[in-house]
Structure formats: C-alpha cells, structure tokens
Amino acid sequence: MRPFTATVLFVVLLATAAGSAQAGDVSVSLEPAPGNPSAPRMGDRLHFHSVIQNQGQQAVDGLIAWISLVQIDKGREQPMDLEDWSAHKAVTSASLAPGAKLDTDWPMRLIQAGHYRVVISAVSRNGVGLSASPFVDFEVLPKPVVESRRVLPVAFGVPLLVIGAMLWRRWS
Amino acid sequence: MNAIGVLVRKEAGEVLMSGRGLTWLLALSGMLSVFTLLLVSNTELSLLDNAQVVYDMVGLVTALGALLALILGADSVAGERERGTLVPLLLTPLSRGQILAGKLGGLLIAWGVMYVLALPYLWAVGSTGQNMTDAMVVLAVLGTPVVLAFAFFGMGLGAVLGSLRSTLLTGLVVLILSASPLLLGPSLRQATVGRAFDAVNPFSGALNAYDAVIIDSQTLIAQAGHWLTILAWTGLALWFAVHGFKRVSR
Numbered sequence: 001m002r003p004f005t006a007t008v009l010f011v012v013l014l015a016t017a018a019g020s021a022q023a024g025d026v027s028v029s030l031e032p033a034p035g036n037p038s039a040p041r042m043g044d045r046l047h048f049h050s051v052i053q054n055q056g057q058q059a060v061d062g063l064i065a066w067i068s069l070v071q072i073d074k075g076r077e078q079p080m081d082l083e084d085w086s087a088h089k090a091v092t093s094a095s096l097a098p099g100a101k102l103d104t105d106w107p108m109r110l111i112q113a114g115h116y117r118v119v120i121s122a123v124s125r126n127g128v129g130l131s132a133s134p135f136v137d138f139e140v141l142p143k144p145v146v147e148s149r150r151v152l153p154v155a156f157g158v159p160l161l162v163i164g165a166m167l168w169r170r171w172s
Numbered sequence: 173m174n175a176i177g178v179l180v181r182k183e184a185g186e187v188l189m190s191g192r193g194l195t196w197l198l199a200l201s202g203m204l205s206v207f208t209l210l211l212v213s214n215t216e217l218s219l220l221d222n223a224q225v226v227y228d229m230v231g232l233v234t235a236l237g238a239l240l241a242l243i244l245g246a247d248s249v250a251g252e253r254e255r256g257t258l259v260p261l262l263l264t265p266l267s268r269g270q271i272l273a274g275k276l277g278g279l280l281i282a283w284g285v286m287y288v289l290a291l292p293y294l295w296a297v298g299s300t301g302q303n304m305t306d307a308m309v310v311l312a313v314l315g316t317p318v319v320l321a322f323a324f325f326g327m328g329l330g331a332v333l334g335s336l337r338s339t340l341l342t343g344l345v346v347l348i349l350s351a352s353p354l355l356l357g358p359s360l361r362q363a364t365v366g367r368a369f370d371a372v373n374p375f376s377g378a379l380n381a382y383d384a385v386i387i388d389s390q391t392l393i394a395q396a397g398h399w400l401t402i403l404a405w406t407g408l409a410l411w412f413a414v415h416g417f418k419r420v421s422r
Contacts, residue, residue: 146296146297151296151297154292154293157292158293159201162198169189169194
C-alpha cells in the first residue's frame with residue numbers, strides 16, 4: 001500500500017470515529033418531581049424526571065436509558081429488582097439529533113422501607129462509555145402492612161359471630 | 173314460592189342453619205383466623221408480601237369453596253341415595269334438571285355466605301396493600317365457576333359411582349391434584365409438565381388469574397385465557413352432572 005493511500009485511509013477512519021457521538025456527548029439529568037411526598041412511606045408513589053440531551057455535533061443512534069435503584073442501608077446494600085417497583089424501567093430513542101432532548105418521567109411505587117439511591121444510565125449503539133445521571137437519594141418510611149389492630153378483631157370476631165349463630169340456632 | 177325455590181331454600185337451610193353447616197362455617201372462619209394471626213407477627217412484610225398474602229388467602233378460600241362444593245355435590249346425589257331420600261325426591265313433580273338447579277341454588281347460597289365470611293379477612297390483611305378490591309372481584313368472578321365446576325363434578329361422580337364414600341375419595345383425589353399449584357412452587361410449575369398441567373387445570377387458571385390481577389396489577393379482562401379454561405371445565409362438569417343424573421334410576 002502506498003504511503004499516500006494509507007494516510008488517506010487513516011484520516012477517513014479517524015474522521016468516521018470522531019463523527020459518531022460518544023457517551024460523553026450525552027448528558028443525563030435527574031430530579032425528583034416537585035409533587036413527590038416529602039416523607040414517602042411504603043405504598044406511596046414517587047416520580048423522577050430525567051432529561052437526556054445530545055450535546056455532541058452528531059446524532060446519537062440507538063439510545064437506551066434505564067433506571068437503577070439500589071438500597072444503601074448499612075448491612076443491606078443491594079441492587080433492587082425493579083419488577084415490583086416500576087413498570088417503566090427503560091426508554092429508547094432510535095436517534096437523538098444534536099442538541100435534542102429526551103424528557104422522561106419515571107414513576108415508581110415504594111414497596112419496601114429503607115434508604116435508596118436512584119440513577120439513570122444511558123448508552124448508545126456506537127458509544128464507548130456510559131452516561132449516568134447524578135444520584136437522587138430518598139428514604140422510604142415503614143408502614144405496617146398486616147396490622148394487629150385490624151386483624152385481631154376480625155380473627156376473633158368472625159368465629160365468635162358463628163358461635164353466636166350456633167347458640168342462637170340451638171336455643172331458638 | 174315455586175318448587176325450585178322450595179328446594180333451594182331446603183338445601184341452603186341444611187347447609188347453613190343446621191349444626192353441621194354452622195360447624196363448617198366455624199371451621200372455615202377458624203382456619204382463616206389462624207392464617208391471619210400467623211401474619212401479625214411478621215414485621216418484615218413488604219407491600220408485595222401484602223399482595224402475596226391476599227393472593228394466598230384468595231387461593232385458600234377458593235380451595236375451601238371447591239371442597240365444600242365437592243362434598244355438597246357428592247352428597248346431593250350419592251348421599252341422598254344412601255340415606256334413601258333420592259327416590260322420594262325423584263318422585264316429586266320436579267324434573268331432574270329442576271332438582272339439579274335447586275341443589276345448585278342451595279350450594280350457591282352456601283358459597284355466597286362463605287365468600288361474605290372471607291371478605292373481612294381479606295380486608296384485615298389487604299386494606300393497606302394493593303388491589304384488595306380487585307382481589308374480592310376476581311375471587312367472585314373466577315372463584316365461583318371453579319366452585320361450580322367441583323359441585324357439578326361431585327354430582328356427576330355421585331350419580332355414576334353411587335357410593336358416597338367412593339365419590340368423596342375419588343373427588344378429593346381430583347381436588348387435591350387440581351389444587352396442587354397452591355402448594356407447588358413456581359419453579360416446579362415452570363417445567364414442561366407443570367406448564368402443560370397449568371394450561372388445562374381450571375384451578376391453575378384461577379390461581380394464575382389471581383396472581384396476575386392481585387400481584388401484577390393486570391386487568392381482569394386481560395385474563396381471557398384463564399377464563400376460557402375455567403369456563404370450559406365448568407361446562408364439561410355441568411354436562412357430566414346432567415348426563416350422570418339422567419342415568420340415575422328410581
């Protein structure tokens with residue numbers, strides 16, 4: 001191969017690589033929705049809002065962004081399976097033009113008490129890295145789900161009612 | 173009151189107002205009470221577990237309803253025959269279809285009372301969780317045909333076998349087999365045989381619909397496949413009961 005041809009090929013390849021938007025060209029912001037409860041409890045719903053923006057000069061193709069949730073309580077650090085928390089786990093865009101934004105609302109139902117951290121991550125088809133939003137931390141307060149003050153009257157009351165019916169039947 | 177109404181009233185009265193009927197209701201409420209009391213001490217239930225509890229309770233009520241229906245269905249033909257009351261019943265002006273309808277009416281009232289008895293328990297364990305109302309609706313809509321299917325099955329089996337003991341033994345084996353998904357873990361049911369069994373088993377159809385509606389928050393309408401399975405078996409069991417009862421001789 002002639003040196004000139006090789007140089008041209010190298011320049012073309014370099015230009016192609018530079019032309020495809022990289023992960024660094026995508027910015028991801030994340031904020032809790034203004035209407036979220038200030039002290040959320042189990043069963044409440046939270047919303048988070050993210051804006052994914054292409055800050056590069058080329059379109060970002062095959063964009064995928066997803067939400068991740070981790071529990072950060074001491075001794076209980078773990079990634080959470082979002083299946084029960086949210087039905088809206090990811091968003092995709094076939095192509096995001098330069099300067100274009102992708103606004104996404106991420107609803108979430110709070111299933112379990114604890115301290116949590118939520119983050120949105122994004123990758124593109126040709127990107128070489130991950131773009132991540134800032135963390136948003138929140139705490140879910142516990143809520144008794146099977147409360148003795150409701151269970152006990154029913155658990156003792158209903159059989160007593162039936163016994164009462166039996167006695168009434170016998171004596172009537 | 174027409175003749176069927178009289179028979180319905182007699183059947184319902186025997187189930188609900190007799191000593192054995194009230195004892196059955198006491199046993200049912202006792203079982204549900206023990207189940208709910210066991211849950212009170214569990215402080216680590218998440219909201220999902222709460223839905224799981226409601227799902228378990230709805231499945232349990234369906235199983236108990238099916239058991240009640242099977243016993244009453246078997247008793248309505250085989251039991252009447254052994255007590256010597258079937259022939260007098262067949263000699264009344266009522267047609268066989270009317271007799272079946274009357275017995276079915278009594279059973280439906282008994283199931284209705286059982287359902288109403290279960291509602292406070294569902295409220296007690298499920299009111300802070302998700303889809304409690306949906307759970308009550310799906311239990312009524314899909315639990316009832318399952319219960320009816322076992323009632324018809326008990327009637328038909330009693331007509332064919334004649335003996336109450338044989339009818340109950342056979343019926344209970346079928347009920348335990350059908351309700352086995354209540355006990356089997358999901359992993360076992362994911363095997364090929366388990367999936368095939370789930371596809372044709374009306375009890376599995378009801379449980380899968382309960383799971384989808386109560387835990388996964390799906391709509392009842394979306395459970396059309398499960399509806400079809402359950403209704404197909406209910407229809408088949410009805411045919412079995414009618415066909416078997418026609419063969420019963422005086």
